[in-house]
Amino acid sequence: MHDIRLIRENPEKFDAALALRGLDPMAARLAAMDEARRAFSTRLQEMQGRRNEASKLIGQAMAKGDTAQAEALKAEVAELKTAMPALEEEERQAAKLLDDILAAIPNLPADDVPHGADEADNVEVSRWGTPPAFAFPAVEHADLGPALGMDFETAAKMSGARFTFLRGQMARLNRALAQFMLDKQTSENGYTECNVPLLVRDEAMFGTGQLPKFFEDQFGTTDGRWLIPTAEVSLTNSVREMIVDDLSAPIRLTALTPCFRAEAGAAGRDTRGFIRQHQFEKVELVAICRPEDAQAEHDHMVRSAESILEALGLPYRKVLLCTGDMGFGARRTYDLEVWLPGQDSYREISSISWCGDFQARRMNARYRPEGQKGTAFVHTLNGSGLAVGRTLVAVLENYQQADGSVTVPPALLPYTGGMERLVPAA
Structure with a gap:
């Protein structure tokens, strides 16, 4: 606003x-x-x-x-x-x-955001890791996954397109990824774990910018509520219509939740596989801070997301989005794009945005600056730390073996109950 x-x-x-x-x-x-x-x-x-x-x-x-x-x-x-x-x-x-x-007017870009019309004008900032060199043709997860428990057909029968039924070892790996991310963000990166509502009112969706502009991308309920498209909505609105008395240190929140998106604006994109789903899981990161702390907090949130990819040994690149490719509520956004060997390309796995006071004005979220009379609007930031399903895709493709099995990354072994490989069904 x-x-x-x-x-x-x-x-x-x-x-x-x-x-x-x-x-x-x-x-x-x-x-x-x-x-x-x-x-x-x-x-x-x-x-x-x-x-x-x-x-x-x-x-x-x-x-x-x-x-x-x-x-x-x-x-x-x-x-x-x-x-x-x-x-x-x-x-x-x-x-x-x-x-x-x-x-309905989007946030204004920060001065250091590159000018451009679309994703072609985004600026690559850095790369980490080396894409794996296989002695066999790399397979996409949509072809690799079904023999390992990624069931698209069963989900389509009951729910239609863009849903997936995970079974057995695949479901266990998915759960291991989610718990690993959540533990790392809370124990190492300073975020407080939250368990949040999945259904919210209009005011909450308006506060973080999903309404009214992105009405068609949301799932509504018969009683006038909305299924959250990301835990950003619930976490950020936790300071809605509040005056935060002490903001000397940023408030860092995280939650693992299902997310629901109609994907009305993505018709025809990624219809095959597990990349773009109507229902998926994500570990969301949100920070509420003073304006003067926003730059450092943005850097911290980016590093928090990067730390997951690095711990899993997944090659990625960091991209600074241009003015024409940023989201509605962002002043500056970094995308992390993970390497997918099956697609021979980098794909977005996390988007980390500083929103300035744009959301705070919509929510009327304020704090008391030390030594000053009155109140001021807080600054908000949000990002994925990470999208669980897309990370699962990245693990499948980067750790695939010639026989169709997938090696479990070492960092996940404490979470898999001794499972070291995903093995194709006979």
């Missing part, structure tokens, strides 16, 4: 930032709408003031026996009372229209 006051004060800067997002100038229109809203408010205040003044004068006129004056004042008060509700409604409608437009 944007501050209309800042738009009024810096219209050129606002429009220049919108241009980087591929949007037309809006500052003049927004300022005019705000001026109209304020005009209604000013007129309403004047009418309220006159009504109060006239009400006092009625008593004075009656005390003097000036009946004519008293009746005239009564008529004026009655006229004001009749006119004010309509003006109040006009003010409400003007404010709602302005808020609706502001809520």
Whole structure:
């Protein structure tokens, strides 16, 4: 959410930032709408003031026996009372229209974000690890997985496309990955584990930016709630409508949850395999901090996600997204892309974003700056640490063997109950 006051004060800067997002100038229109809203408010205040003044004068006129004056004042008060509700409604409608437009405008990119139109203009920052060199043709997980317990057909019969039924050793490996990630984020990277609601109200989805813009990508329930597309929604909204008394250190939260996405905006993409599902698991990372701590916290969150890939021995690259490829609520985003031998390419496995005070304004989440009067908006960050299903895909493809088996990464052995390999069914 944007501050209309800042738009009024810096219209050129606002429009220049919108241009980087591929949007037309809006500052003049927004300022005019705000001026109209304020005009209604000013007129309403004047009418309220006159009504109060006239009400006092009625008593004075009656005390003097000036009946004519008293009746005239009564008529004026009655006229004001009749006119004010309509003006109040006009003010409400003007404010709602302005808020609706502001809520649909994406966050403004940070100064260090590269300019660009789409993913082709993203900037590779670094690489880690060496892609494995196999003595046999690498197989994609969608072909490798079924013999190991990745059952697409059974899931499709009961749920349709973009669902998967994991069995036996595959389900165990999936669980091992999730627990390993959660343990590492809590024991080494400073995040507090949370168990959060999977169903939330409109206000929570609005707060983190899923509504209203991404309405079609969400799953709603019959009672007006929403299945979370990521635990970012529940974790970030934990400070909704709060004033955090002590933010001297960032609040770091994590949760392992199922996630639900309609994927309406991804029709035709990754329809085969386990990459893009309607239901999947993810270990989410969220941080709430002071503005001055945001840069360091963004770096910490990126390293927290990278640490999982490195512990699993999965080659990856870090990419800084350009202005045209960032998500709606982000000011700066790094993507981690893991190497998939079966696709002979890097694919996104984590997206880590600094949102500034964009979400905080939507949630009215504040803190008390030390030594200052009043409150200020917190800054929020979120990222995957990691997407469990995509990590499972990466393990299958990077640790595959010529006989169709898959070696379990050493870091996962404490979580697999002695299972060292996934072996194809006879």
